[in-house]
Amino acid sequence: MVLGKVRALAVCFDTLNESNLPVFSGGELVSGRVVVEVAGDVRVRSLDVTARGVAKVRWTESRNAGANTAYTQNYTEEVEYLHHRDTLIGEERGEAGLHEFAFSFHLPQMALATSFEGKHGSVRYWVKAELQRPWMLPVKVKKEFIVFEHIDINTPLLLAPQAGSKEKTLCCWFCASGPISLSVKVARKGYTPGDSIQIFAEVENCSTRVVVPKAALYQTQTFFAKGKGKEIQQLVSNLRGEALAQGKSQSWEGRMLKIPPVSPSILDCPIIRVEYALVVYVDIPGGLNLSLSLPLVIGTIPLHTAASRTSSISSHGSASGWLGVPEHPEAPPSYSELAIPESHRRHFLHGVHEHEQEHASAALLTYITEFRYLPPPFYAEVDPYPEQVEPGRPDTCPSR
Template sequence: MVRGKVRALAVHFDSVNEDNLSVFSGADLVSGRVVVEVSGDVRVNRLDVTARGLAKVRWTESRNAGANTAYTQNYTEEVDYLHHRDTLVGGPADEDGPDEGVTVLHTGLHEFAFSFTLPQMALATSFEGKHGSVRYWVKAELHRPWLLPVKVKKEFIVFEHIDINTPLLLAPQAGTKEKTLCCWFCASGPISLSAKIERKGYTPGESIQIFAEVENCSSRVVVPKAALYQTQTFFAKGKGKQIQQLVSSLRGDPLQQGKSQSWEGKLLKIPPVSPSILDCPIIRVEYTLVVYIDVPGGLNLSLSLPLVIGTIPLHTSSPRSFSISSNCSPVSWLGLPERPEAPPSYNELAISESYRQDCLRGCEGEDQGSLLTYISEFRYLPPPLYSEVDLNPEPPEVCGTADVRRPSMCPSR
């Protein structure tokens, strides 16, 4: 009798995106099929499907303690996020004898469905770093009598959603710094930097609007710049390992001595990057926008503004987002007054002849002489210029027993 052969063993997920990737989040249902292709009759004890999710950190440090002595220290840590197992064909693992629970697969393709639900707990987002990773996968194992099992593993992606439409991530980020350059007995003027961004949370593909003011009172030519950094931090055995990578950057114009420069919403594009990982106990992924002044021959003057890269983009119709955008205009956040209202026109304030006659006729029994003098004196004068209006006038000056509210009506002394 010719023994059959297993031609192929594969795992297929039912849900894939346009890039043919399987992407899920916490509490989602993961379903798929295990496909087995055989030629001839194949005897099978079991077909197991195992789903795993694991965050793992590992690095090695070597230290020399003399010319010929060295020792190596390994740092390893793991966090288990998912462990699920199903048996699709055959019996439990303890019934693994050569003739226990045998199923015969005939020539052709055979499909076996599987499904499981991801935990509702906060899962770490899939990630690949230099000293650690967060991976999720489904592994299928086909066990046959007296033969080694056939195994196949296929990974899927998990995103722990971060909604940037929260008050904390919609809050503006700002800072100000100043630095004075000096060399022995010679000191130059200060270099000042103020920078602000409209919010703390962004998603990949967005552009960060940077508002900045740079003033160079030093004797050197400086260059304002901005850079987005990703910081990976790994923890194992009470020790941490950190790596910082440049994600994106931009450059301003060189600034001569005594000159200033303004960035009124200069755009820095965020490329496709991993979302922030903030809840995993052994791996953290954080982002920082650094706005700095490149000082030749000296230490740079820099401002660090923390960012969070999320997965749920900004709701542009949200009133909160509208107010944030309006509050980040270069006029308001720099402390300059908003544009004032235009002054009233002369036609709105000038007294017409008919109004004057009506007023005189309606004022019988009062002191018409003083009222007529007032109108005659001011009826042909234009209204005061807008810049001359006193918003906080002084108390009226007392002339004799009557209050006179215009200086020109007081008799000269």
């Protein structure tokens, strides 16, 4: 028999979303086919399929001594979420042509880390097929798939409003400069990519300087290895208010900050965390910025219609009083507006319907896929608002 040549070896997944990508969640069935194309008869020892999911962290730090490097320290850590292996065929002879071999396995029911690519680490899932032949090197192919650990923002914790206030005096003693005050509120803590954060803020400038209120959404990636952490902060989105002269104030009554395509929050992985925060701050030329940070969670299951209405009423009703604006209460809704149909009642008792969850996953994946292939945003390994002292002038007042 003349030994044939393996022309192609490929892994194909059965379940693809509308973006033609394989996407799964914990506990779901992953199935597909290994396609082998050969020219002529071949002798096969085995065809194996291995599925793995790994969170991996790695970075290097060096310490210099003069012109030489004293030492280099590598920090690495790994957490395995999935390991499954199957032998699809044993030793046999194969004929020329195209052959397909099915495989399937269930993802673990445990909480899996969402697929992620960061500066110092990643969370990746893949299926690898390996064709073994006697007296020849094996032929291998690997194909990644995406895993989402769903975060439902329709929970009391993530629907709760976030608020805070701060005040800062630029100098003390005999200086006539007054304080700068900042108050901020947002309707909820949880959002999904594509949402807009509605910001209610009040800024009052009693200082002698011209200041500018601004807002920014930051992503913080934290990597852990060998008892040490490495933090990367990235600017995701921002907006700018109008400059404020002495004695002036400014109100943001629902300024919108759009959330672009970003990875969901990762909160349960022991070596990688992805967190978000809305930072509203007052840019003070020649002085320390007055900043207020509100932690946010980027989820995967978007806001339900009823939850959206409740959140909107809550934020608008309480934000007016909180910002010192007179409230204008509306007439109470009719019973027909409050009555919940039985189908919706079952919906809230048993969670999101399957077709809604599929739609939510598809919509989210559109953003995540777009984000995955964008160039990485700017990052900074230093505090964006460092504690500074204005040159030539003591700053003995508390900065908060």
